[in-house]
Amino acid sequence: RFTCGQGSNPETALDWIKANGGLADPDCWPYSTPPAGLPAARRDAWRAEYTPSWDRSGRTVRITDYVRLGDVEQQKVWLDTVGPLTACFDVYDDFFALGSGVYHRTSDHLAGGHCVLVVGYDDAAGCWLFKNSWGTGYHVGGYGRIAYGEVNIDHWAKCGLRGTNPDPWTKRRLHTGNVYESGNGRAHRNFELLATAPGGRLQHWWREGDPPFTWARAGTFATDASGQPAFTGTTYNRNMESLHVTTGGRLRHWYYEQSAAVWRDGGVFGPGDAAVGSTPAFIQSDYGKPGNFEVVVRTADGRLGHWWRINGAPWTWNDGGRFGSGIAHYGPALVQTRARHLDLVATRTDGRMQLWWRDDPNGFTWRAGEIFGSGTAAVSAPCLIEGQFGAADE
Template sequence: MTEESVRTVGELRARLAALGARWSVSEHLADADPLPTPALGLEPGPNLTPAAEAGTVDLRALVGRESGNPDLTRRRAANGLLPGTAAGAGTFAAPGTPARAGAAAGAGTAAAGAFAAPGTAAPPAPAAPGTAAGPGRPVAVDWRSRWGRSWLTKVKDQNPCHSSWAFAAAGLVESMARIEHGVWAPRSEGDVRDGLKAPCAQGGDPETALGWIRDHGGIADPRCRPYTTPPPGLPPERRDAWRAEYTPTWDRSGRTVRIPDPVRLGDVEQQKVWLDTVGPLTACFDVYEDFPALGAGVYHRTSDRLTGGHCVLVVGYDDAAGCWLFKNSWGTGHHTGGYGRIAYGEANIDYWAKCGLRDTNIDPWSKRRLHTGNVYESGNGRAHRNIELSATAGGGHLRHWWREGDPPFAWSRSATYASDASGQPAFTGTTYNRNMESLHVTIGGRLRHWYYEQAVGVWRDGGAFGPGDAAVGSTPAFIQSDYGHPGNFEAVVRTADGRLHHWWRINGAPWTWNDGGRFASGIAHYGPALVQTRARTLDLVAARTDGRMQRWWRDDPDGFTWRPGEVFGSGVTSAPCLIETQHEAVDEDTAGTYELCVAVAGGRVEHWRRGNATGAPWTRDAVFGHDAAAVTGMLQGSFGFRLEAVVLRTDRLLQHYWRDGAGWHEGAVIGPA
């Protein structure tokens, strides 16, 4: 440690070499460059909890139940968190139990700095490098690549604003949405920063940000309220005072990931157990002049020059190296692709409590590609993963069914609505306060829209529209796209002349449906098979009169023209059901795999898939089921990336099937339909 300040990257490299430091300067920096000084953002307030005050928590009470993510369930069992499993040492201390004492921090641990006043109670001491993991806990965790998957959104850049606290909070919500529900759900740091009316230069802390998210209906997606920065060329004083107006889209209430109270963890061992069994944590620490130059290796400070405080997302730990793994918000040019390592206890990173989340409630916008037909997964229920289904109930009526997202997974009847349905409806959740929306073909060959108004708990008739020759008894395709703010409704239905007819609605006054035109010919069956791609085009698959299937797609920049695509399959006797899943979606911008189920001759169901990210062609993956007349709905929900399908049987009952790593399984019978 030295009191001398360094001015250039070369001088810092020389210092690290002289001290035999465990870390190196970023390779992107030249020796002649001045030390980087990116924006920071920690401004401790009354909501930021010292670790000593947070102490230990009762982890079994907080997360001692099975997760929809089966890998997490196994980790909780290994750590003794589930009922009937043995508790690990130091894991289940009751709330209010004094923090555990431990060995003194290793050499180079910072004294209390600007953000941890001298004389304040010391935090729980961290484990020294090489300390053995607690019972059941691995020696290292890295959420970038656990169980062969990525669970973290891409690294972002907060500059030039001091908003690291908002990025840490948003990153935590994003990661837990992925871990708990298997879906990419990018969130907007601008939603929370601007909602708190924070100017560019104003810092904050993740606890305040998470509290605002909890109390204001969640955190929205970037298209609802983007993160913006001051216009280029503003002088520093005007840039620092710049503040964005908070103007989210009017359907924000349906575009947010909602959260409960964050969990404050002060004990370092419990923080590691949380990282193993739940997910990442927010963390804040002191920043010294050498930290922004961190490249590879484990950071320990070599300077006494304090420049401020900063917040990051801790995404893992490594006991062998004695460090936390963190995701920063300075872009991919810092550290190693935007990720770095900091020694336990270093720069007061263990002084403040770290915050975690559980029981996230995902918005329908993030799930819109992952379901189609008469079934979808809502945010209802304790675990926010109930399955909602609508089906015919006789006499032209439709009935709402639902299944709780926890065992025993029993289906329950709910209200009926409509009186003129000729076939199964399309059923989904939308951004309008998470309303349920239903669309069916009437006995007169038109389309009729119904919606369940969540605010008052009432089904309302949205009116009839469309052609007078829609194929009676068929199921229309119905999605909410992201064209416009808020997103348009898109519907496609087969008509009696064997063509397809597209209708769309701008979701604002006067709320009228528009004729998008007819296309294709020789269509024998069409139904729940419409998605919006990552490129924002529309894709669908229909069954032809020759028993084969064909994809059609609409290239929006080219005059909204529907174009024929590839032809595949044979012996198809019903409408295909198509969704885009999270398989092969390695990040939030990569297209997932198309999964398609369709009833074929002999009453069986064929499962087909196409690798959108890899360019793999349509391949028949499996054949399952019996007595199948049509597949009426499909989704990929919160249960370990597994698929759920609803099949209409020849006896008019609905049969639930689901697929995991072992294949397709027959589930409950729902009905009559």
């Protein structure tokens, strides 16, 4: 527990985070005000009755030591090569209304002091990019820009953070396939890959995220994989999670328990007619708290079947229905977009591809989107990402 009396400057907060095992995002244990009239002696007990989310450990960002940096150019190099910075500055009345522009002080009324996390810089605009702690209603989704040297932001030294690793919280919904960048390794950017092996087995490979970038063979598991697996990392203790279609047309879940360094069988679920040899699409969305698992698989009748799991007891998989038709054998690709709906692309039997998306506000219905491309050979599942190109703000 971090009380208000332990605050006041970044060093104090960072020392607390180091000593207490890290800091989770607010949704793991949302803060709320005790009921009016509750005696002071009961307030701590009232807050203690809350239970943090099931995946709190995987959503906890840990840090090692930090470095005080007083030189602005050194601070920029740190942002480019190591991690974020803390920064403190004077707050004037006009800062509260800061939107998408670069902040330059126009008010003469000092409201107090404040600290933020600097996550980047823009020399062309002459400003720092920062993340505030006031919520998404301020600035642009909680992020803003403040001009170099304004309101003493460059007067005090900034604290450079090492070893910050928010994965997989930032990546769990943005990719599909059987390879991903994990938070493992010294640089927190190892590649992790699953491939098929003889006898229906799956082989785990990994590559260090810094020189000499060598690949290493890890463990094998499963005995009934009919095709390539889907593979990702999740917020559950930062476990690796694998899904494959079995030789019997079911879906089987395996997970790598990071704390014990062992692969564990998560059991079978889903339809009895998943297309044998196909690849399922699998992500952890941010729908629900904790984020649901979302799976889409091609079924033997040429349609797509959606299954999802609420990630808390009793950990059951739910049938999200079937949609589409004329889907080629090897299955779809799936991501969750910035707009927070599920997007899916599948190859059709006519050699074209089709987009599908889930309309969450209107009954969680899958809706057909555009058909595009031609002459696509249905020998593997497609790949899909949401890139930065065209984004209003990265």
